Amino acid sequence: MQSSCRADQILRQTTDPDKLEERAKEKLSEGGWYYASSNAGYSTTHLANRQAFYRHRIIPRMLVDTNKRDTAHEIWGHKTSAPIGFSPVGINKIYHPDGELPVAQVAKELNLPYCLSTAGSQSIEDVAAANGEGTRFFQLYMPHDDELTVSLLTRAAKSGFSACILTTDTWQLGWRHDDVANSNYAFYHGIGADLGLTDPVFQKRLAADGIDPKTMPNEAGAKWIDNVWHGRAHDWKKIPWLIKTWKEISGGKPFAIKGIQSVADAKKAVEVGCDGIVVSNHAGRQVDGAVASLDALEKIVDGMLLFTFPSFTTAY
Ligand SMILES: Cc1cc2nc3c(=O)[nH]c(=O)nc-3n(C[C@H](O)[C@H](O)[C@H](O)COP(=O)(O)O)c2cc1C
Numbered sequence: 101m102q103s104s105c106r107a108d109q110i111l112r113q114t115t116d117p118d119k120l121e122e123r124a125k126e127k128l129s130e131g132g133w134y135y136a137s138s139n140a141g142y143s144t145t146h147l148a149n150r151q152a153f154y155r156h157r158i159i160p161r162m163l164v165d166t167n168k169r170d171t172a173h174e175i176w177g178h179k180t181s182a183p184i185g186f187s188p189v190g191i192n193k194i195y196h197p198d199g200e201l202p203v204a205q206v207a208k209e210l211n212l213p214y215c216l217s218t219a220g221s222q223s224i225e226d227v228a229a230a231n232g233e234g235t236r237f238f239q240l241y242m243p244h245d246d247e248l249t250v251s252l253l254t255r256a257a258k259s260g261f262s263a264c265i266l267t268t269d270t271w272q273l274g275w276r277h278d279d280v281a282n283s284n285y286a287f288y289h290g291i292g293a294d295l296g297l298t299d300p301v302f303q304k305r306l307a308a309d310g311i312d313p314k315t316m317p318n319e320a321g322a323k324w325i326d327n328v329w330h331g332r333a334h335d336w337k338k339i340p341w342l343i344k345t346w347k348e349i350s351g352g353k354p355f356a357i358k359g360i361q362s363v364a365d366a367k368k369a370v371e372v373g374c375d376g377i378v379v380s381n382h383a384g385r386q387v388d389g390a391v392a393s394l395d396a397l398e399k400i401v402d403g404m405l406l407f408t409f410p411s412f413t414t415a416y
Contacts, residue, residue, distance in 0.1 A: 132194040134284045140274030141388025149384055152392035176263055176354045176375070178235040181211040187380075188239035188267070188358075190219025191292035198222075199294075201230040208234030215239050215265060218252065218328065221291055223298035228259035237263040239358065241270065242342065243328045250345060251301040257350040264346045265378060269359030271333040274386040285325075290317035293324035302327070339372045359386075361396045363403030370404075 114120055125133050139146040173183040186207045193199035199221040207214035208231050216227050218241035238256035243249050253264060286292045296302040297313050297320060306313060306320055313320035343355045357369050358378035369377045379397040381390045
């Protein structure tokens with residue numbers, strides 16, 4: 101993305117995060133705002149996440165030659181502009197009718213990795229086209245229907261998604277007060293089931309139940325929720341199958357688990373053959389009371405030093 105500013109021009113966009121948040125609240129629909137801003141429970145984990153960043157202070161070093169700077173980074177063989185990536189964020193159409201497409205395009209322009217959520221609101225293929233030559237990863241919410249899982253992974257691999265990241269902290273949505281009070285579940289209002297609606301296996305499942313998504317979008321969304329989430333967890337026993345399946349489909353591309361918060365689970369992830377983990381608590385949107393991710397990351401990095409392999413990625 102290119103931006104240029106003449107001396108007589110004033111930047112109309114604020115760079116102050118609090119003011120940006122206020123502007124987002126003004127601009128978004130009520131549902132979009134609630135979905136973006138709701139945290140689990142009393143938001144204590146959301147607060148802990150922020151406090152951990154305030155607590156970890158930087159000690160600036162002086163008289164270092166910083167005239168030529170290089171933030172370039174490499175993740176899983178991809179050279180990116182910085183060690184920063186676009187986290188998976190679902191249902192982008194509740195923010196803008198184009199949904200994930202412009203976000204994927206900007207990620208490519210910035211040369212940063214883009215991660216598409218299974219709860220995305222554009223098809224896997226269209227997001228891939230918008231991302232073009234960019235680096236992209238696929239975040240899997242694993243259905244309880246293996247044929248559907250295989251179909252989603254096959255489409256992702258064919259569309260150039262070069263890693264699979266399984267999110268493990270969201271078998272059920274957290275208790276988010278504003279969303280609950282306003283029944284703010286886009287899937288039940290015809291938005292956010294797009295990865296399913298464009299999937300041949302899920303289309304078969306809909307047809308078997310007599311659900312026509314054109315005339316019954318809410319029922320189709322409800323079935324998508326039912327097939328993928330709805331409180332049914334997978335456990336460690338399923339992971340070797342998923343890794344093997346993804347590796348076969350993708351020709352050996354990396355597999356990571358997102359949602360890890362403890363040294364014990366990080367070690368298990370290595371044991372079962374993951375290529376990386378994402379240390380995350382879903383921005384405090386799932387388990388209120390969970391430890392701050394930055395504190396967890398510190399412990400995991402310390403705890404893994406004796407254990408890890410050189411290529412193991414602990415966060416992105
Ligand atoms: C509005 C919103 C939607 C999100 N949707 C998803 C999603 O679909 N899949 C997912 O794995 N994470 C999702 N996340 C979590 C983010 O990917 C990311 O983990 C989080 O924003 C950063 O917190 P962390 O540092 O604890 O990871 C979402 C977060 C927000 C704020």
